[in-house]
Amino acid sequence: MVTRPTTWIPAAKGDRLQDVDTPALILDLDRFETNLARMRAAAASFQVRLRPHAKSHKCVEIARRQIAAGAIGICCQKVGEAEVFVNAGIGDVLITNEVVGERKLQRLVQLARHHPNARLGVCVDNVQTARRLGALCMAQQARLDVYVDLDVGQNRTGVATPQEAVELARTVVACPRLTFMGLHAYAGNAQHRRGVPERRAAVEAATRKAAETRAALRAADLPCEVITGGGTGTFIYEAGSQIFSEIQPGSYVLMDVDYARNEQDQNAPRFEHALFILATVMSQRGDRATLDAGLKAFSTDAGLPAPTFTGWQVWSVSDEHTVLQRTGDGPSIKLGDKALLVPSHCDPTVNLHEWIVAVRKGAVEAVWPIDARGAFF
Amino acid sequence: MVTRPTTWIPAAKGDRLQDVDTPALILDLDRFETNLARMRAAAASFQVRLRPHAKSHKCVEIARRQIAAGAIGICCQKVGEAEVFVNAGIGDVLITNEVVGERKLQRLVQLARHHPNARLGVCVDNVQTARRLGALCMAQQARLDVYVDLDVGQNRTGVATPQEAVELARTVVACPRLTFMGLHAYAGNAQHRRGVPERRAAVEAATRKAAETRAALRAADLPCEVITGGGTGTFIYEAGSQIFSEIQPGSYVLMDVDYARNEQDQNAPRFEHALFILATVMSQRGDRATLDAGLKAFSTDAGLPAPTFTGWQVWSVSDEHTVLQRTGDGPSIKLGDKALLVPSHCDPTVNLHEWIVAVRKGAVEAVWPIDARGAFF
Numbered sequence: 001m002v003t004r005p006t007t008w009i010p011a012a013k014g015d016r017l018q019d020v021d022t023p024a025l026i027l028d029l030d031r032f033e034t035n036l037a038r039m040r041a042a043a044a045s046f047q048v049r050l051r052p053h054a055k056s057h058k059c060v061e062i063a064r065r066q067i068a069a070g071a072i073g074i075c076c077q078k079v080g081e082a083e084v085f086v087n088a089g090i091g092d093v094l095i096t097n098e099v100v101g102e103r104k105l106q107r108l109v110q111l112a113r114h115h116p117n118a119r120l121g122v123c124v125d126n127v128q129t130a131r132r133l134g135a136l137c138m139a140q141q142a143r144l145d146v147y148v149d150l151d152v153g154q155n156r157t158g159v160a161t162p163q164e165a166v167e168l169a170r171t172v173v174a175c176p177r178l179t180f181m182g183l184h185a186y187a188g189n190a191q192h193r194r195g196v197p198e199r200r201a202a203v204e205a206a207t208r209k210a211a212e213t214r215a216a217l218r219a220a221d222l223p224c225e226v227i228t229g230g231g232t233g234t235f236i237y238e239a240g241s242q243i244f245s246e247i248q249p250g251s252y253v254l255m256d257v258d259y260a261r262n263e264q265d266q267n268a269p270r271f272e273h274a275l276f277i278l279a280t281v282m283s284q285r286g287d288r289a290t291l292d293a294g295l296k297a298f299s300t301d302a303g304l305p306a307p308t309f310t311g312w313q314v315w316s317v318s319d320e321h322t323v324l325q326r327t328g329d330g331p332s333i334k335l336g337d338k339a340l341l342v343p344s345h346c347d348p349t350v351n352l353h354e355w356i357v358a359v360r361k362g363a364v365e366a367v368w369p370i371d372a373r374g375a376f377f
Numbered sequence: 378m379v380t381r382p383t384t385w386i387p388a389a390k391g392d393r394l395q396d397v398d399t400p401a402l403i404l405d406l407d408r409f410e411t412n413l414a415r416m417r418a419a420a421a422s423f424q425v426r427l428r429p430h431a432k433s434h435k436c437v438e439i440a441r442r443q444i445a446a447g448a449i450g451i452c453c454q455k456v457g458e459a460e461v462f463v464n465a466g467i468g469d470v471l472i473t474n475e476v477v478g479e480r481k482l483q484r485l486v487q488l489a490r491h492h493p494n495a496r497l498g499v500c501v502d503n504v505q506t507a508r509r510l511g512a513l514c515m516a517q518q519a520r521l522d523v524y525v526d527l528d529v530g531q532n533r534t535g536v537a538t539p540q541e542a543v544e545l546a547r548t549v550v551a552c553p554r555l556t557f558m559g560l561h562a563y564a565g566n567a568q569h570r571r572g573v574p575e576r577r578a579a580v581e582a583a584t585r586k587a588a589e590t591r592a593a594l595r596a597a598d599l600p601c602e603v604i605t606g607g608g609t610g611t612f613i614y615e616a617g618s619q620i621f622s623e624i625q626p627g628s629y630v631l632m633d634v635d636y637a638r639n640e641q642d643q644n645a646p647r648f649e650h651a652l653f654i655l656a657t658v659m660s661q662r663g664d665r666a667t668l669d670a671g672l673k674a675f676s677t678d679a680g681l682p683a684p685t686f687t688g689w690q691v692w693s694v695s696d697e698h699t700v701l702q703r704t705g706d707g708p709s710i711k712l713g714d715k716a717l718l719v720p721s722h723c724d725p726t727v728n729l730h731e732w733i734v735a736v737r738k739g740a741v742e743a744v745w746p747i748d749a750r751g752a753f754f
Contacts, residue, residue: 007457007460008457008752008754010754021478021480021481021754022478022754023753023754055696055697077696077697078697080384080385083384097659097697098659098660099659100657100658100659100660100669100712100713101398101399101657101713103398104398125660126660126712128712129712155665155700156660156667156693156695156698156700157659157660157667157698158660160662188695280477280478281477282474282475282476282477282534283475283477283502283503283533283534283535285537288532290533290534292477293753295676295678295722295724295725296724296725296728296751296753297753299672299676299678300678301672301676301677301678301694316533317678318533318565319432319454319724319725320432320454320455320474320753321533321534323532323533335477335503335505335506336477336478345672347672347673347696348672348673348696351673351729352728352729352751352753353751354751374673374729374730374731375385376400376670376673376674376697376729377385377387377398377399377400
């Protein structure tokens with residue numbers, strides 16, 4: 001293990017928000033806790049298991065609080081993330097993704113071996129990887145939960161047909177140290193369709209395919225205990241489907257500009273923006289204010305970040321700068337002022353930071369490491 | 378100081394490229410050295426000082442090789458970056474940016490105090506910060522080079538007029554422990570104008586303004602030893618202007634898709650793509666191949682990354698995946714294959730990685746840390 005120094009922590013407990021060094025990732029604890037409670041209530045009302053996706057926050061402390069608020073465990077996308085969370089004591093982790101490559105498979109099986117009391121799951125969409133996982137688990141005396149990844153419309157990963165799912169599940173069941181759990185059926189293509197009818201229709205199609213695949217598995221005497229899927233944009237449809245037994249929303253706990261652009265379903269809980277970028281005005285002239293945060297402090301793949309105040313808009317973004325331009329009535333801004341922006345896409349934004357500063361009513365309550373930052377292996 | 382573990386290094390010396398774990402940042406050493414040599418020759422032919430921008434690579438080893446190839450030192454954008462490079466022994470570092478906020482100013486002055494034999498420079502665009510820097514240097518018995526940042530068209534930072542530059546330079550000169558060096562006149566707005574005439578015209582305007590400001594400084598008996606500016610897209614114009622004495626290109630050494638889209642000036646050296654993202658095919662079906670690298674392994678602010686092979690194009694990118702679609706004749710791709718992509722924008726892409734794998738003729742020659750990764754303070 002190599003250790004690398006971290007020499008700059010943006011804040012300490014008790015600091016005022018305006019004294020936090022910048023750029024910094026800010027978590028509004030009141031809003032965060034509201035989001036936790038609303039998702040807990042929604043999952044309970046639908047009687048589905050809640051397994052939030054930790055790829056959005058990559059933070060052990062946030063995962064612990066999600067579990068304290070009713071989650072049965074977490075999801076992640078990478079073996080490197082699973083290592084961080086399982087080693088930190090999170091006892092139920094599902095990698096909602098394929099793991100390919102001998103080195104990664106070995107690391108995954110070693111993680112399972114070192115934590116025999118943890119539940120560790122992974123998705124497969126090909127027979128070759130399933131067999132290799134089975135052989136490694138035999139050799140290491142390790143055990144893994146395995147889900148067949150079903151493509152329900154995203155055209156990214158997953159098997160295409162119920163017949164392929166049956167064949168793959170048979171391969172898994174044939175490995176004594178792999179437990180076939182069921183189907184991973186995530187409609188990633190549906191999450192950001194803006195209209196409610198479009199999102200609902202995409203999930204209905206995904207649900208039909210998952211139900212048809214479950215029927216094919218049962219007809220082949222293969223158990224299908226769990227069907228897991230559903231993100232922040234659609235989870236109420238999966239949860240209400242009677243087919244999905246588990247939902248895996250991630251962004252709900254932080255919320256970003258991109259999800260807020262979706263038309264809100266009247267039956268869905270409302271989530272609050274709890275994540276912000278704090279930046280300092282480092283240059284100011286006339287109607288222009290330049291902030292000390294840019295592409296290395298937030299992502300722009302889903303558009304520009306949004307100021308939390310009126311009368312100013314983002315005019316340009318570069319690697320280390322964001323230029324705000326006055327567009328109407330709003331606060332006057334001077335050199336050294338601090339500004340809060342709502343990120344357009346929380347997942348790749350959080351990944352840029354080493355720390356998240358948890359704030360309540362203008363005071364820093366804690367500074368948590370983004371433990372799995374950069375764990376993209 | 379907090380240390381954080383790094384548990385995953387993608388390669389070791391002697392590995393073959395196809396065995397490097399993914400996602401990984403790959404540096405083609407032959408092309409990198411070609412780029413170093415061509416920039417050295419260009420700077421020599423124009424008789425300007427070469428101070429490459431290290432915000433593009435954030436890597437001490439690359440900075441050392443740039444200096445071995447004729448650079449007088451490096452630029453960076455942040456105090457956190459300056460700390461990394463100066464502490465690693467780089468003896469001449471210019472922060473081409475304003476530093477605002479008491480904590481950052483103190484860190485900067487402490488760095489200068491701890492390295493009295495290093496040259497450490499910083500830009501200012503307001504009197505308030507210049508005075509505070511002067512006072513802190515007096516208190517700490519430290520010394521700093523100071524450049525007045527002149528806005529030459531980017532409308533991001535910098536003073537607007539020669540008169541403001543004179544006033545600010547007077548403030549700097551009045552501080553005994555600050556050395557007024559001259560002007561920072563970076564035409565960031567010109568770097569990616571696609572046509573040669575537009576880029577040249579933008580730099581001519583910047584050069585006129587810099588010359589006018591130097592004349593105003595000289596008329597006020599203020600020295601103006603250095604005028605520094607010029608990026609990868611325009612440096613031959615600054616270098617040939619007889620006004621700029623120093624150029625500060627960054628991306629030339631790695632090159633990305635965005636700079637390659639510029640119309641090439643016949644008088645400019647040609648730089649080769651030396652930076653790549655290596656990814657593994659983690660799912661494959663029909664004409665679709667899904668790679669294990671996404672928004673957490675490369676940035677898309679300047680567009681999608683480009684495959685290095687024909688017949689396939691990037692169809693979609695998400696946080697941890699890139700989906701390639703076959704569009705014509707090209708290699709067949711199967712599960713577990715490795716693919717190289719050219720990033721669209723090197724600076725924010727490099728910042729996502731902890732390591733850069735230096736490869737020559739298909740074999741790993743070294744693995745270097747991205748030392749200043751995440752140093753955005």
